Amino acid sequence: MGKIKTLKQLEDFQDSLVKKRDPNKLCITVCGGTGCRAYAWEELIRAFEAEIEKQGLKEKIDIRITGCHGFCERGPLVVTHPQRIFYQQVRASDVAEIISETLLNNKVVERLLYIDPVKNEKAIHEDEVNFYRKQQRLIFGNNGKIDPTDITDYIALGGYTGLGKVLTSMSPEQVIEEIIRSGLRGRGGGGFPTGRKWLYCRQAKGDTKYVICNADEGDPGAYMDRSLLEGNPHSVLEGMIIGAYAIGAGEGYVYVRNEYPLAVKHIKIAIEQAEGYGFLGENILDSGFSFSVKINRGGGAFVCGESTALMVSLEGRVGEPRAKHIHTVESGLWERPTNLNNVETWANVPLIIAKGAEWYSKIGTKESKGTKIFSLVGKINNTGLVEVPMGITLREIIYDIGGGIPGGKKFKAVQTGGPSGGCIPESMLDLPVDFEELTKVGSMMGSGGMIVMDEDTCMVDVAKYFLSFLQDESCGKCTSCREGIKQMLQILTRITQGKGKEGDIELLEELSEVVRDTSLCALGQTAPNPVLTTIRYFRNEYEAHIKDKKCPAKVCRDLITYTIDEEKCTGCMRCLKECPQQAIVGERKKPHRILQEKCIKCGICYESCRFDAVKVE
């Protein structure tokens, strides 16, 4: 297939692809996201290939490695077609049975089905799993259907028709108008109206303009952008091309974290294929519009997710943010008008064009339209990526989709918005999730990380964790951010060591204000959020550390001691052997004892004891 030059050719090609694909052809799809790949995945793929070869079924059964399905907790995930049977935690040893039973005989292999832990019911198809039931997977849904390294899979599902429509029947102004009417807001954290940003960039003076895709997903615990780039890179590219046309940009960049090798590989393949089909390059679909995209890999600096820092980093320099009195839409990369959007924002664009602004704006809340992908992680039963309409409550996400807290533990807080966000307590679980509501309670949407914490999480320790992260990642340009965070971290460290003083909480609040008000970029401005929200909602934990010298969650090492319950200890010698400090003494079949002066409180004995005899106080 050569370059596609007209909309008609694209539509014909699409038809021919759909016709060629037999919906009843036997096919095995295996999730190829980074999560699933981490569980003996290569062995599984090799086993499928070998078994198909061995049974002489190469013509009969296809195997397709798709993008991330989102349900990372249960990987590797396998779906058989046309039966659509959903298997989880599949191992190489299950392969022969899946092929002979399910694919050839339409029988279900019961033991590989997902069992709902609450209702104890088995789910046969993906959409019967509670994790998926309440989701609305508009952006993320195609991940499980396509091979991200094959552009024809994307085209067969209607891919690039949005671009075709834009280039043949819409003016740039009409495209911008459509995006404004849809109500789409930036998914990277700020929530700025995307259409307005495009409009300002279009209106900015200058012949050379750039568009950038921000894939420097630095928030720990958030990985939806990686999954989109890995699983459906063409949706992001198509969004960028449409945006570039609307803005009048001729060149684009994808700035992607180097820690995501698979995402780098897949977007690279996608760009080459899009060039091959003529969706990138000179005179796209004979419209006179030309556009090319380059990839830049990030150097592992969190601050480069900030737009101005990202742009200097693209120029090959140290990624320090600058003041934004001149916006990047007027003077950004190489001092030219530049429009930067996040991966997920770009992926929303083709959908809006294909289905229309009116349809899109019906999803979500008054101010926040569409869906949002969250990564639901931490102390949660169903870890994974979930796409939900804006306005859904935190409770629905955590309990209905996430399946609640593992081990019968009690929920304590959910942290949203990454290091810039805040911790939301149980009393606010019925909060509808959108940009405004999260900001009202002192947190933020951020890029969509949602870290669930249970009774075993110490909130002072969490605040300390985020500040230590931010101390490392502060670029050091603003004194208040560089020094303020450091001082706050020292106070928090003191508190967790049992050396907290009366007045520490107030001092933290005062420092927070200074750092927030006097830092240049969002990193410093929002750095105090984790501290302020934990003080606001969990002040009693701070007080317990400072006044009673106790860590209620039993996390802070200087405030806890490990002891052995003599009645429960069977004298099995297990902890004694595991202890790295030889701090446990005792004889076989007699209760052991911990030598407190030698104990470093690593907790290995607590974990290794099978009789629940090690206690933490």
Add this chain to the structure above:
Amino acid sequence: MNPRVLEKVDRVIDKYNKDRGMLIGILQDIQQECQYLPKEALLRLEDRLRVPLPRIYAVATFYKAFSLRPRGKHLIQVCLGTACHVRGAPRILEEVGRKLSIKAGETTEDFNFTLETVNCLGACALGPLMVVDGKYFGKMTPGKVEKILKGYRNE
């Protein structure tokens, strides 16, 4: 100067057409070839890209991905993302450090292991997570550490 290093550096520079804007990409590729950024490589870059050495040094020390010191044969990364943190990642890092007698960012004396931390690898379902030479070890406990290290130790 090591001629083999210079050869590698030249190859990378040529691949990027001496584009100064691609400095970070060039450094990444050199690091991939050499495992770290040797001094002679940076001097060569200054010469051929016509970028002042202080600017190259600033970039090479600002971004976490770069190392100016030789690294070990095996790279151990312990994820300290939030999800891993609340599931006990700091204790995994400590245990690895204890077993190898090094801290995060350091290399063992025999240059067999380098220990690093990462902010998030986006495989949160597996947390706490440890990665050795790109291979993922999920749901870690301090007790599992030695068993994994054993497979990579110099015998």
